[in-house]
Amino acid sequence: MKGPDCVIVGAGLAGGLLAYRLATLRPELSVLVLEAGASAGGNHTWSFHQGDLDDAALVWIAPFISARWPDYEVRFPKRGRTIRTGYASIASTDFAEILARQLGTALRTGQAVKSVGPQRVELEGGRVIEAPAVIDARGFHPSRHLDIRFQKFLGVEFAVPHGRAPLRPIVMDARRPQNDGYRFLYTLPFAPDRILVEDTYYADGDALDPDALEEDIRRYATEEGWQPGVVLRREVGILPIALGGDPVKHLQSASAAVPIGLRAGLFHPTTGYSLPDAVRTADLICAQPRLETASLSALLADHAARLWRERGLFRLLNRFMFIGADGEGRREMLQHFHRLPDDVIARFYAARLTRVDILRIFAGKPPMPIGKALSIMLQSSRLRRAGAHS
Ligand SMILES: Cc1cc2nc3c(=O)[nH]c(=O)nc-3n(C[C@H](O)[C@H](O)[C@H](O)COP(=O)(O)OP(=O)(O)OC[C@H]3O[C@@H](n4cnc5c(N)ncnc54)[C@H](O)[C@@H]3O)c2cc1C
Numbered sequence: 001m002k003g004p005d006c007v008i009v010g011a012g013l014a015g016g017l018l019a020y021r022l023a024t025l026r027p028e029l030s031v032l033v034l035e036a037g038a039s040a041g042g043n044h045t046w047s048f049h050q051g052d053l054d055d056a057a058l059v060w061i062a063p064f065i066s067a068r069w070p071d072y073e074v075r076f077p078k079r080g081r082t083i084r085t086g087y088a089s090i091a092s093t094d095f096a097e098i099l100a101r102q103l104g105t106a107l108r109t110g111q112a113v114k115s116v117g118p119q120r121v122e123l124e125g126g127r128v129i130e131a132p133a134v135i136d137a138r139g140f141h142p143s144r145h146l147d148i149r150f151q152k153f154l155g156v157e158f159a160v161p162h163g164r165a166p167l168r169p170i171v172m173d174a175r176r177p178q179n180d181g182y183r184f185l186y187t188l189p190f191a192p193d194r195i196l197v198e199d200t201y202y203a204d205g206d207a208l209d210p211d212a213l214e215e216d217i218r219r220y221a222t223e224e225g226w227q228p229g230v231v232l233r234r235e236v237g238i239l240p241i242a243l244g245g246d247p248v249k250h251l252q253s254a255s256a257a258v259p260i261g262l263r264a265g266l267f268h269p270t271t272g273y274s275l276p277d278a279v280r281t282a283d284l285i286c287a288q289p290r291l292e293t294a295s296l297s298a299l300l301a302d303h304a305a306r307l308w309r310e311r312g313l314f315r316l317l318n319r320f321m322f323i324g325a326d327g328e329g330r331r332e333m334l335q336h337f338h339r340l341p342d343d344v345i346a347r348f349y350a351a352r353l354t355r356v357d358i359l360r361i362f363a364g365k366p367p368m369p370i371g372k373a374l375s376i377m378l379q380s381s382r383l384r385r386a387g388a389h390s
Helices: 013-025 055-064 092-106 210-223 247-254 275-286 293-310 312-324 327-337 342-349 355-362 370-385
Strands: 006-009 031-034 045-049 067-069 072-076 079-083 087-091 113-116 120-123 128-130 133-136 146-159 170-173 182-191 194-203 231-245
Touching (some): 006 013, 013 031, 013 055, 013 092, 031 092, 045 092, 045 275, 055 092, 055 275, 072 327, 087 092, 133 293, 146 182, 146 210, 182 210, 182 327, 194 210, 194 231, 210 231, 231 312, 247 293, 293 312, 312 327, 342 355
Parallel strands (some): 006 031, 006 133, 072 170
Antiparallel strands (some): 045 087, 067 087, 113 120, 120 128, 146 194, 170 182, 182 194
């Protein structure tokens, strides 16, 4: 019996979006999706800024969007403002439902893959499935070729019985004490009576105490006057923030097949967010006339290396934040950054800064002593000359 044309391992964000896009645009291909979890998507809320995606991508991603807002707020000790660019979120429960409907029996959940090769996968239990193209979307792959720190958080979704949720997302409320790195509260009002609050840390280590954080989150929501009620769900995130590394070696170590998503290092270096990259990767792969592992691997390697080169500035800013500053200092930098106009901030999140934007980011009184900033820059250029891809 003929096997599938393509196997996708992992129906998380990147694997799920690729499978959806292939099913929509390339129905002639038989695609099999193997997901270890009980459903696609796991337990996440994936958010993005409207400007992260172009118009065509916003159209095809629209069915997945669970909530959207025309603007959002940021709050710092010396600066608070509303930023008038759109924000949207996808709940993984909605994601799972859409994928199950679109993919039908092509999506096999509860199906852990034991090993992934260029043209075969072996399931737990020993069964082997062969295909000309094998895509590896199993999520983040820690490797010594990436120098990372962490954005970590606990998120708690509450009922708000009296409909007191805020009107718009508060993407950063950094007015709380700065313990364990740069700390901020992140709030999404899904409905007047339902909010998600995340206690987030830009930290050097990945340790997290969920019980202590949940208490803090409830205290914060109470102080804000939202009167948080029963807990509806919780989510924990530990996202990589890239300071440096070697993208080529990382990709080689990530998979014998075609790595995509976090596994391929395709994430915004400063936010750890990967949704826009996952959308673009799905489009890139779908546009290929033939799906087979060798050519797709070369395509993805070029794509990842190009993005890595283009995003060097974000890794430099990360080094300023993590090597050059403590929690208070990191907050100062973010507060200083949020003086910029809405469109510059939007291009920062979209990782599409212009030269003029970069000049504006560095203009004004720097929140870090110039000597320290220069020493980090010199260290980076020394590393680059020595062959490391900082
Ligand atoms: C709680 C949380 C919230 C986040 N919020 C955002 C956000 O708001 N916006 C944003 O852009 N990014 C966000 N991120 C960061 C990033 O975008 C996500 O981690 C995203 O899910 C990564 O996509 P991925 O497809 O690479 O990996 P994942 O979504 O983690 O998918 C990997 C999939 O592979 C499956 N799998 C693993 N091993 C096997 C195996 N052996 N066999 C079969 N299946 C396997 C897993 O079960 C999982 O479903 C968040 C991350 C977390 C953890």
